Amino acid sequence: MSQDSINQIWEAFKKLNPNAPATYEAWAFGNSKEMADELAVAVVEGKKAATASNYTIYQIEDEPLPYVGLHNIVLDGDGKAVAIVETTSVEVIPFDEVTEEHAYLEGEGDRTLAHWRKEHEDFFNRELREVNKEFHSKIPVVCERLKLIYT
16 A cells, blocks of 8 residues: 555645545455456546445454545555545445446446346455355445545
8 A cells, every 4th residue: 555645645635625534544446456456447437436345344354334424545456546535325235135226336347237246246255255154145235335526
């Protein structure tokens, strides 16, 4: 992670937005350099305006859920800051109830729900195996909408 690029983008954002919150999260999408790069580009291009994560992992790692108003610095695969997005909604729903709209807003693949389900089932399966859990269609998913606010 490039702390210098994170500090630089946050300071530049704060100059234009003096009422910006004091805290933010910095992270990359996915679990590989390639995925982080691809999805960071999709954010910058305005194609990716949502994400989904495995609620069980938040529980196991005792991590707080994202919340409306959270400012997130999106990192590329090299850990360099490329954009700032704000969380505009957070909803925890069963995997099999994720909507076509959410899948489209995630901006991945052909943007269909079928593609979203295939890719996320594979991704969540890998995560769950690492913590000795099994995937099922009712696992809770954290569906987050994001608004690009700075590049």
